[in-house]
Amino acid sequence: MSALPKEEGVPFDAARSEAFAERFLKALNESAMVLMTSLGHRTGLFDALDGAAPLTSEELARKAGLNERYVREWLAVMVMSHVVEYEPRSQRYRLPPEYAAFLTRASVPNNLAATAQYISGIGSVETQLAECMRKGGGLPYTAYHRFHEVMAEDSGQTVVAALFDAILPLVPGLTERLEAGISVADVGCGAGRAMIALAEHFPKSRFTGFDLCEEPIETANRQVRTKALTNISFEQRDLSRRPLEGPFDLITAFDAVHDQRDPAGLLRSIHDALAPTGVFLMQDIAGSSHLEKNFDHPVAALLYAVSTAHCTCVSLGQGGPGLGTMWGEELAEKMLREAGFGEITRERLPHDFMNVYFIARHRQ
DSSP states (O other), rough: OOOOOTTTTOOOHHHHHHHHHHHHHHHHHHHHHHHHHHHHHHHHHHHHHHHOOOOOOHHHHHHHHHHHHHHHHHHHHHHHTTSSEEETTEEEEEHHHHHTTTTTTGGGSHHHHHHHHHHHHHHHHHHHHHHHHHHHHHHHGGSSSSSHHHHHHHHHHTTGGIIIIIIIGGTTTTHHHHHOEEEEEEOOOTHHHHHHHHHHHHHTSSSEEEOOOHHHHHHHHHHEEEHSSSSEEEEOOOOSSSSOOOEEEEEEEESSSSTTTHHHHHHHHHHEEEEEEEEEEEEEEOOOSSGGGGTOOOOOOOHHHHHIIIIIHHHHHHOOOOTTTTTTTHHHHHHHHHHTTEEEEEEEEETEEEEEEEEEOOOO
16 A cells, blocks of 8 residues: 655655554554444344354354344454354354453453444444534434444443442442431433442332433333332423432432533522532543543543544534533532532542442532
8 A cells, every 4th residue: 555645845754654544444453343243143143152162153043033134244253353163174153251351241340342333333323423514503312223222231230230239339338327317319310220229239228210211210110110119209300491400419420511501500500409418439441531531541542433423413502501521620620619619539440441339429
């Protein structure tokens, strides 16, 4: 592959150009792997391969309940990507356990295959996003097919899996208060997995989840009915138009504040709805508000891509400021202080490089 300078007299580093082309070709292959990983996750192929003896494509298709011809072609991508091992003589395939530890539902909270779904999600709105970039504005949540499903799965990995052993202990005495019985609200609750888990675990406490969208609230309420829980409810509400009515002893927001229509107003309403001795626990993306400080972030490009295609877009679509996924810890803390919180600490969990936890209280 060769490249030529477009302008006479402009310095052109041919070696740098070739290296970029090679890097990009590699990235195209890696992108194919990621897209097919998302498909393998959704269809259960990784789960079917997990722990199994080497299988033919027919055996794998039968085990997963899928069409063999498609399974065989999917396997070819995984073999070429060095994810699945292939033995030509027997025409059998095997998923190494070292890879299965990051690709199956049994591997939660480390299932990278679930995270791969964000890439296919970005691709699904490319045409609409191009129009937004030309004309401004944004997109509604309804433009994103499977968004709530993917977010619920992500919440199961990042929040629910760590909720009792790691997240609640970040606030000294919180577990004991929940056991005794307090009032809890979750803003941007989605399908409510975290609140439902808490309601089951702490029957003396009362839980309310709020979300802008109808679809996840319906999902959450179905779960409440199925589990026959009486200490929890979910409500579809635009909190920018109808704020919280307190007091609540604990308010949580898991990866929800930055894409709101009015994040500053939401934080003020959370502050005002919090009991004098209450706690606001906000999980958001770990990263800096300053672009140049994020070069060492292991998935910075992915997060900025999700921001471009979703978080910034849905905020602008509501008439919001479009803070973006990477609004950053500096801006988040500044906005918490401007909302009236006087005591703010940041915490991280050893296993979770993706998130930071803000613990905010009233001024004492």
